[in-house]
Amino acid sequence: MRRGIATLALLSLGSVIPALAADPQAVAVIHPTKNSKVEGTVKFDWVSASEVKIVVDVTGLKPNSQHGFHIHEFGDVTANDGMSAGGHFNPKKKKHAGPKDHDHHSGDMGNLKADASGKAHLELTMKDVALFGQDGILGRAVVIHADQDDFKTQPTGNSGDRIGIGVIGLGK
Ligand SMILES: [Cu+2]
Ligand SMILES: [Zn+2]
Numbered sequence: 001m002r003r004g005i006a007t008l009a010l011l012s013l014g015s016v017i018p019a020l021a022a023d024p025q026a027v028a029v030i031h032p033t034k035n036s037k038v039e040g041t042v043k044f045d046w047v048s049a050s051e052v053k054i055v056v057d058v059t060g061l062k063p064n065s066q067h068g069f070h071i072h073e074f075g076d077v078t079a080n081d082g083m084s085a086g087g088h089f090n091p092k093k094k095k096h097a098g099p100k101d102h103d104h105h106s107g108d109m110g111n112l113k114a115d116a117s118g119k120a121h122l123e124l125t126m127k128d129v130a131l132f133g134q135d136g137i138l139g140r141a142v143v144i145h146a147d148q149d150d151f152k153t154q155p156t157g158n159s160g161d162r163i164g165i166g167v168i169g170l171g172k
Pocket of ligand 1: 072143
């Protein structure tokens with residue numbers, strides 16, 4: 001009887017908590033905004049509850065240049081200039097900076113470096129984002145910018161137009 005109640009409790013818990021792999025993942029597929037050809041993927045792979053490995057592969061960038069990219073607050077990609085995604089994701093109310101600076105927006109991911117063919121590959125590890133909850137990034141957007149993030153200008157890093165955007169979805 002007691003075991004039956006425990007099983008019932010487990011079953012009902014299972015129905016409210018989404019079935020996630022032990023190692024949850026998220027992915028954003030990057031699409032070009034107007035007048036852009038930027039495409040690619042940004043993958044998020046939690047190696048522990050507080051540590052996520054991010055792998056970025058993007059094409060269509062200006063060759064040999066750097067491009068700021070961030071998680072922005074809203075997964076609203078209705079505006080064709082990307083502006084509907086709002087500002088940088090910043091639940092901890094910090095100042096804008098680079099991902100390696102002690103204080104930075106949770107969504108600050110630094111710069112992508114495009115090679116001579118306009119491709120960029122980047123891997124970085126961040127500790128400030130989760131899938132769900134206050135730090136949750138699911139349903140928000142990754143935005144890639146035309147210019148380099150200077151890690152100083154508030155609150156944007158002065159990285160210019162939004163040339164690529166993708167909504168962060170639950171990964172397989
Ligand atoms: Cu941005
Ligand atoms: Zn920022």
